Amino acid sequence: GENVEQHPSTLSVQEGDSAVIKCTYSDSASNYFPWYKQELGKRPQLIIDIRSNVGEKKDQRIAVTLNKTAKHFSLHITETQPEDSAVYFCAASLPGGGADGLTFGKGTHLIIQP
Amino acid sequence: GAVVSQHPSRVICKSGTSVKIECRSLDFQATTMFWYRQFPKKSLMLMATSNEGSKATYEQGVEKDKFLINHASLTLSTLTVTSAHPEDSSFYICSARGQGAETQYFGPGTRLLVL
Numbered sequence: 001g002e003n004v005e006q007h008p009s010t011l012s013v014q015e016g017d018s019a020v021i022k023c024t025y026s027d028s029a030s031n032y033f034p035w036y037k038q039e040l041g042k043r044p045q046l047i048i049d050i051r052s053n054v055g056e057k058k059d060q061r062i063a064v065t066l067n068k069t070a071k072h073f074s075l076h077i078t079e080t081q082p083e084d085s086a087v088y089f090c091a092a093s094l095p096g097g098g099a100d101g102l103t104f105g106k107g108t109h110l111i112i113q114p
Numbered sequence: 115g116a117v118v119s120q121h122p123s124r125v126i127c128k129s130g131t132s133v134k135i136e137c138r139s140l141d142f143q144a145t146t147m148f149w150y151r152q153f154p155k156k157s158l159m160l161m162a163t164s165n166e167g168s169k170a171t172y173e174q175g176v177e178k179d180k181f182l183i184n185h186a187s188l189t190l191s192t193l194t195v196t197s198a199h200p201e202d203s204s205f206y207i208c209s210a211r212g213q214g215a216e217t218q219y220f221g222p223g224t225r226l227l228v229l
Contacts, residue, residue, distance in 0.1 A: 044220045101160070101209075102218055109155070
């Protein structure tokens, strides 16, 4: 089955700086890669996703890049703000969602230092 | 759109009792629902996948007789923790997705405390 590795586990950046979180996946058939943000005690919220027919997608301060050949994808957050502090999870799934749905990475705790 | 609710948000029960958690998709038909367990500062651990009208598929190590899942309609799935014990205390989260869709939308979670 699919295996998703996520790094780093904790990331501390100064407010206003950029943050980058990286994930790798093992199943070359995976073609859907969402990123979720989870604040303490809350539900994971979808913040951006990308499919394997594109290499990059951007939504305001958030961007995701995908390298299918290397089987890795990254989340980029620019001009970080205190409200960006949360745990971020990457995930991967097969076309159509697959029988098992999403395979999640272990999460990155992003800390924005004022 | 794509709103998923979960009830209750918090529950405290005595050891040996059963607890039912409901997961509802409010504005779409959820052909598949997923149940996760999350420990503090840890990732989401998939417990089981349920397709509407079918028996749930449980992940390895998850006792199906202890965690009963029912997905009787396209908008409702339930997880019943039977004969709960303190080690079952955890944050339980459901997610739902529509037919042929990859995106999963999460419920707000249920914090279970077994005394």
